[in-house]
Amino acid sequence: MSSLELRNVTKHYGPVVAVDGVNFASESGEFIALLGPSGCGKSSTMRMIAGLEKVSGGEILFNGERVNELPPRDRNVALAFESYALYSPLTVRDNLTLPLRGHLSDTEIDARVNEMANRFELSDIMDRKPAHLSGGQSQRVSLARALIREPRVLLLDEPLSHLDHRLRTVIRARIRHMHDRMRSTTTVYVTHDQEEAIALADRIIVMNDATFQQIGTVDELWNRPKNLFVGGFLGDPAMNFIDAERQDGGIRIQGDTLLNGINPVCGQAKSVALGVRPDWITIGPDGADGAALPGRVIVNEFQGDRCVVTVDTPAGQMKVLADEMYDGAREDTVSLYIDQSRVVVFDRASGAVVGENPAAN
Helix, strand or coil: CEEEEEEEEEEEECEEEEEEEEEEEECCCEEEEEECCCCHHHHHHHHHHHCCCCCEEEEEEEEECCCCCCCCHHEEEEECCCCCCCCCCCCCCHHHHHHCCCCCCCCHHHHHHHHHHHHHCHHHHCCCCHHHHHHHHHHHHHHHHHCCCCCCCCEEEECCCCCCHHHHHHHHHHHHHHHHHHHHCCEEEEEEEEEEEHHHHCEEEEECCCCEEEECCCHHHHHHEEEEHHHHCCCCCCCCCEEEECCEEEECCCEEECCCCCCCCCCCCCCCEEEEEEEEEEECCCCCCCEEEEEEEEEEEECEEEEEEEEEEEEEEEEEECCCCCCCCCCCCEEEEECCCCCEEEEECCCCECCCCCCCC
8 A cells, every 4th residue: 555645745845936835635546636837836845745855844645654764775766757857878678677676586577578669569678778769669668667667655756758759659558457457556747728628537636826726627627716827727618707797696797697597696796707628618699688798709629529709798808619510601690608507616815716715735
């Protein structure tokens, strides 16, 4: 069994706060994605878990055991970085073999090395050295070397960034398959790519400004974001935000449209932002009833299985997802129907979802 826990963990680089009092507890064998923009503290958090950076404050625990003072070699963690970190004098085969020496018999080592070579399409380059590998090949070797150890904690930092789209999809599935096969290994996958996080993780930690903004499943983050950042960061196209005021027993937005079907609003916030995902909006013909937003099509982007429609409305520009058969043209006048039962209401001043503590992780 291999659980991971962070208790009020902080990291300072001089006066710069890279990680600010984050808390998290995983289940044994859980796949966690640490998702956020560049510079938010993701890699610093991962490096502290690995023991490559000292913790400025708080505790890191593996299976309930504090590991703050343990060096990386004693933590039984494996890492794969965006920068590969392969041993340049060694062949691919020797790079894969090295972590297993002294732990398994030669027969077991050969079997495991050959299995990883097949899984990551390395069989034809096993005798090459890193200097003679492409970026994509080096990254696959780095991934295979991390996974071959079957550690108790596996740390992957942007491991697919140098792969082309086809290979990225293939290797992503293999990473998840290997994780599931190891069962007790907890995996932390650091990425700024929400598609990777959504495809791979059991739970996602959304990070920004050195703190954990929200921890949850894809469903929780998608439908119940805790603040404006989470709502806007997850989703492509991103969540639409509409400035509004609470009044007349409902929510009134620009254009004198009153929305009455939104879930009951807690708290005292009067100035709010309504979070509406593009797939929560339906496009109808112009002249619909007063519950709909009037608009004008600015652009209709055909994307094969869907259309992304940008509509100018009295409440600002809105992104709407329509099916691939939608044929609306630029300057068409339309009405937008919002699924009011799904709208998320945020306090415009604090950015927190109404009824939540904006300081909570």
